[in-house]
Amino acid sequence: MACQKQNPSTAFPEFNEIFTNALEYLDENAGWLEITNSDDKEEGPCSIWQSNSGQYDVASVAALVRLFATLPRAPGELVESVYQPFAVTVIETEDPAWIFSTRKALNSGLLPATRSKHKYLPKIQAVSHEVPSIAKRRAARDEFAREVEERLAKREPVIFVTDRADSLPDVAREAATNWKSLASLTWPMVSRLHEILHGRKERWPEILNQPVSSDTGFLSRAKPDSLALAARQPDFAHVVSAIEKSSGREQSVANPDALKDVKGLGDSRILLEQLAADMTTWAAGDVEWSEIPRGTLLFGPPGTGKTFTAGKLAEQTGFHFVATSYADWQKHGHLGDFLNAMAKSFTEARDNAPSLLFIDEIDSFTDRETAAGDNADYTRAAVNALLEKLDGVRSTEGVLVVGACNSFDKLDSALIRSGRFDLKVEMKLPDKAVFAEILDGHVGAAVSNQTLHEVSAHLVGCTGADAAAVVRQAKSLARGQKRELTDQDLLTAARLFAPASLPEDLRRAALHEAGHAIVGHALGQGVPIRAEIGSQGGSVEFHAKGNYPTASELEVLISTALAGRIAERVFLNSVSTGAGGDEGSDLAKATLLAVQMENQFGFGAQRLLWRPVEINELNSLFAEPEFSHKVALRLERAEKTAKTAILKSRKEVMAVATALMEHRQLGPKDLEAILTPNLGGHVPEATTEVSPNQDLTLPLSEVRAF
Template identity: 40%
Template sequence: MTQSANTIHSAKPQVSPLFQKALQKLESTSVDTLTAPEVTDGPLYSDWRHVSSCIDFPELSALVRVCAALPRRLEDIARILYKPSAITIIEAPDPDLFDNCAHVLERGVLSLVGAEYDYVPKARVFTESKSSNRASRSLLRKRRSESLPTELVSQRPTIVVVQNRQDLSPCLRAAATGCFLLPSLSAGEVNILFRVTRGISLKAVLPDLLCKLPGDEALAGLRAEDLYAALRQPTSSGVSNALWQAVNSKNVDEVDGALDQVIGLGAARGQLEQIAEDLLSWKSGDLDWSELTRGLLLYGQPGVGKTLCAQKLAEQCGAHFVPASYAEWQRHGHLGDFLAAMNKSFQEARENAPSILFLDEIDAFGDRKTAAGDNANYTRSVVNALLEQLDGVGKHEGVLVVGACNYPSFLDDALVRSGRFDLKIEMPLPDKASLVDLLKLHLSIEIDEDLLASLAMKLVGSSGANIAALVRKARALSRQRKRVFSMKDLENVVATSVSSLSDKDVRRAALHEAGHAVVGYMTGKGVPTRARVGAKGGKVDFAASASLPCLDTLESELATCLAGRASEEVFLGSASAGSGGPDGSDLAMATELALKIEVSYGLGDSGLSWRPICSENLTELMADKKLSDRVEKRLQAALDTANSIVLEQRTIVETLAKNLIEQRELSGADMKHILQPDEASALSVPARNAPLQQEADPQIPKAGMGS
C-alpha cells in the first residue's frame, strides 16, 4: 500500500444527506417496490402503512456503513473515488456485507455521483464474494509475480470491496489510491435501521431505544442474523430485548476455582487470581477497564502448563478463549496470508469480548534489533504488524492478551514494554509436592504416599507435560501386556524413560549447586528461593537482582555464575563440563556478562564506547585479542573469588550438598535453616551488595549445572 492510501477509519453512523439521497435512489431502482395499499382499512392496513422502505435489512445495513465510511459530501466522494486511474479499496470485515456493499455502492452512492457529474466514466466495483464474476475473482487472486489484470490497465476508476486488504495481490495494494474501513455494528446503526424500516422520520430521536441497547463493543460481536432477527420485533423494546438476548447468549459461564486445576503455579497463583478477580469486577461494572492489566506474559520451560494456565484463567472469569500462535499464522502462506490470519485472530477476540487472546510461542517473532539476513525484512514486518494489532486491541474493552514463550530474552523490547504486557510471570518447573499432585491427577487411583514421594524425587526437573506423557506410556505398557494398570508399570517406565545420574554424578551436581547457593548468599544475593538436582543436572534460583547494578554487584554475579565450577574444583579436584555447553550455561552467562561490563555498561577497561552484544556478534567481539584478554582476566578473578568463598565456607557447602543428595530439592526455608542456623550465628553478608526487592526480570539468568 502506498503512503497515500492509508486506511481512513469511518465516523459514527448518522443520518446524513448522502444517506437519505442514496436510500431514495435505491428505493427508486428496487425491483421489489412496495406500493401503498388501495384500501384504507382492513386487518393488515395499520401494520403495512408504516413500512416505508422496500430495501431489505442487509442492504440497509450496508448502506449505513458505507455512508459512515465515505466522505459526507458527494463532491468529496467524486474527487477521491473518480480520479483518473483511481483504485479504491473498501474493507468490510463483516463477510455478509460483500455483495450488499457492491450493490448499494453501484445503485445508490455511485449513481448519485454519475447523475451529478455526468462527464466522469462509470466506476467498476469488484467484490470477493463467490458470486463475483470471473474478472473480479481474477483481480483478487493473490499473485506475487504477475502484473495487474488487464481490466486495471485503463484509467477507469475501480473500487474493490474486500474483507481484508491483505487478501489482495501485492501489486493491487501498491496501486491503490485510497482505502476505507467500514465500521462494525453499533447502536447508531440500529437506531437508523429501526427508523427507516418503521417509517419514522429520520430527524426523530429515539432515546428510549438507544439507552436500552447493548454497548457498541457487544453489538460488534453479533452475527448478521442476530441483528435481522431483532429488527423483526414490532417495538423498540422488543428490538432491544432481542439484541440483549443475542449478546448474553455469547457469554461464557464462569467456572469458580478453575485456576485450582493448574498445579505448581507457586507464587504466580496469587497474581493470576487477582487478574481473574479484576476481570470479573469489570464484567459486573465495578471496575473500569483502564484499571486492569493491559497484557500478561507467561514464560518458562516447555511443558510447564502455560497454555493450560491461560485456558483456566479464561474459564475462571467467564471469557472466550481465542488461541493463536506464530506457527498457526505462518502456515497460511506468504507474508500477506500471515498478516491476514493475525488480523482474523485479533478480530475474533474483539468480536467475542470479554475474551482472552492467547499468543503462544511469541518468542518466535524474534527481535528487530538482531534480525539479519534474508529474513530481516520479514521479521520487521511481522513484529511491526503485531505491535500495531496489540495497540489496536488495547483500545477495545474486554480483550486481555496473554503471551507465552520459553525465552523472554528473545523478545523485541517494544513488545514487552508496559502498556502491551504489563505483567510478566515466570512459570517454574513443578517442585516435589507439585509432582506428587500431578501424579495423583493423572493416575486417578489410590496410591501409597511414600511411593509417590519416591517417584517424585526421581522426577525432579520434569514438567507437567513430562508427567502426563509418562503416565500415558505406563498405561500403554499395561495394555500391551494385557493386564490391569498398576504402579509397577509406572515405575518401570520411569526407570527406563527418565535418564538418571549415577551416584557419583549426583554428588558432583549437588556440590555444584551448593557452590552457587553459598557464594550467591555470601556476595549479597540473599538466600536462594529454590535449589534442585534432577536427571538433567541442577539449578539454583535467587530473587531478582538490582535493576541498576554497580560494578561490585556485577562482579558478585560473575562469582556466583562460576561458583559451581569452583565448588567442583575444591571438593573433587577438577571441574566437569557441566558449567559449559549451550546458551544459558554458567560459562555462557558469565562470558556474556563480562563482555557487557567491558563494552556495553561502560564499567570496564574498554572506555565509554558502546557496542551491542547478542549471540550473532559474540564470536566477532571475542576475536579482538585485547578484549578477549580483558574478559578472560575478569572471569578468572571471579573464579578466584568463588574459590575463596567455597574454601572458607566448605562446611556449609557440604551440608547443603548432602541435603540436596537426600532430598533432590530444597526450598528457600530449607536453605535458610542451613545458611542461617540461628540469628546469633548467622553468616555475615556484605551489605554493599544487598539486592533490591522488585519484580523479577525475565532476562536475568539463573545459575545452574546443565540448565
C-alpha cells in the same frame, strides 16, 4: 470505540428528518406510499401491508441505525461534518461483514436523502475496498489505491468505509479529517430495527431486563445476514434468542474457576486472575477496553503449560479461543502464504470477538536488527507484518493477543514494548509441591500420597507436561497388565521417563549446586529462593537485584556462576562438564559478564570505551590477545573469591548438598535454616578429600578456553 454499559430501559432515539428520508430511500417499495397513505383502506387478511408496505434490505437498515448512532444527529452538523470541500471521512466497521451494508446505507439512503434536502451539495458515493480471493488480492489492493488517489485529487468530499484503518492506503489515512468508528450494535438499535420492519413497538424493556440481555458479547458478534434473519421473528424475545444462537453464545459461557486448573502459577496467578477479572468487567460494560492491558506475553521453558494457561484464561472469561503459532503460519508455504495465514488468524479473532488470540513460538520472530543471511528479508517482512497486525487489532474491542515464548530476550524490541504486550508473565518449572498437585489431579486416589511425593521429588527439573506424560505411561503399563493403576506403575513410569542418576553423579550435582548457593549467600545475594537437583541437572535461584548493578555486584555474579565448578574441585578433587556447555551454562554466563564489564559497562581499563557485545561475537573479541588476557584475569579473581567463600563455609556446603541429595529440592526456609544456624538449622559435619590450602587457580590457557 468506547464500550459503554448498556441500560436496557433506554429507548433508541427517534430518527431526525434526514434519516427518516434515508429510510424511505432504502425502501424498495417507495412507490406504494400513495396507496398505503390513502384513507380508503380495506379490511382483510394481512392488512398490515396497508400501514407498513416497506420492502427493505434489512442489513442496510441495520447499518443505517448504527450510522444514526455514529454520525452527528443534528442535520446541519451532519452536513458540515461530511460535505466540507476536501473533507475525508473514514468509517470503521471493525467487522468486514458490515462493510457492504454500511456502504449501501450511505449510497442508497443517507447521502441521497441529504442531497434531496440540500440540492446544492455535490453528489458523492462512499467507497470501500473489496475482499477478493487471495490470488486477486494484490490486484484489488492496487486498483483500490488508484481509486483512492483519483478521488483525493478532486475537491469533492470523500467517504471511505473500511473494517479497520490499516486496510486503507497510507495516503487515505493521512488525508482523513473525520474518523468514525461505527457504533456498536445495542439492544435499543435492534429494537428500533424490529419496529421499522414490523410496524409496531415492542414492550422490549421488560424482555431486555432478563439476565440474558446484560451480556452484549454475542450481540457484538452478530453479522448482518444473521441479524436480518433474526429480525424476521415477530416476537422480540425470539429475535434475542435467534441472535444468541447465530452468534455462538452457547460456546462462550465463562467458567470463573478455570484458572484454578493451572497449577504452580505462583505470583503469576495474581496477574492472570486480575487480567481475567478486567476482561469480564469489560464484557459486562463496566470498563472501557482501552483501560485493559494491551496483550500478554507468557514466557518460560518448554512444557510449562503456556498453551494450557492461555486456553484456561479464555475459558474463564468466556472469550472465543483462537490458537495458532509461528509454525502453523509458516507451514502454508512461502512468505505470501505465511502472511495470509497470519492475517486469517487475526481475522478469525476479530470476527469472533470477544476473543483471545494465542500465538505460540512468538520468539521465532527474531530481531530485525540481528537478521542476516538469506533469511534476513523474510524475517523483516514477517516481523513487520506481525507488528502491523498487532497495531491493527488494538483498535478492535474485545480481542486480546497472548504470545508465548521460551525467552523474550531475543525478540524484536518493537514487538515487546508496552502497547503491544503490556504484561510479561513468567511460567516457571514446577516445584515438588506443584508436581504432587499435578500428579494427584491425574491419578486421584489410585496412588498413595507417599508415592506421589516420591515421584514428585524424582521429577524435579522436569515440566508439568513431563508429569502428564509419566501418568499416561503409568496408565499404559496398568492397561497392559489388565488391572487398575498402582503405585508401582507410577514409580516405574517415572524411572523410565527420567532414569535415576548414578549415586556419584547425584553427589557431584548436589555439591555443585550447594557451591552456588553458599557463595551467592556469602557474597550478599541473600538466601536463595530455591535450590534443586534432578535427573536432568540442577539449579539455584536467587532474588533479582536492582536494574543498575555496580561493578562489585557484577563480580559477585561471576563468582557465584563459577562456584559450582569450584565446589566440585574442593570436595571431589576434580571438575566435570557440569559448568560448561551451551550459552546458558555457568562458564558462558561468567565469561559474557566479564566481557561486558570490559567492553560494554564501563568497568574495563578504558572506562569510557563502549563496544557492543553479543555472545556469538566472542570468538572475534578473544582473537585480541590483550583483551582475552584482561577477561581471563577478571575470571581468575572471581574464582579466587568464590574459592575463599567455599573454604570458609565447608560445613554449610556439605549441609546443603546432603539435604539436596535427600529431598532433591530446597525452598527458602530450608536453606535459611542451614545458612543461618542461629535460627535453628541443623548443619551436619562436612567431609572433604582435598586440603584447604590447595591452589585452585586455573592456568591461563584453561581460562582462555571459556
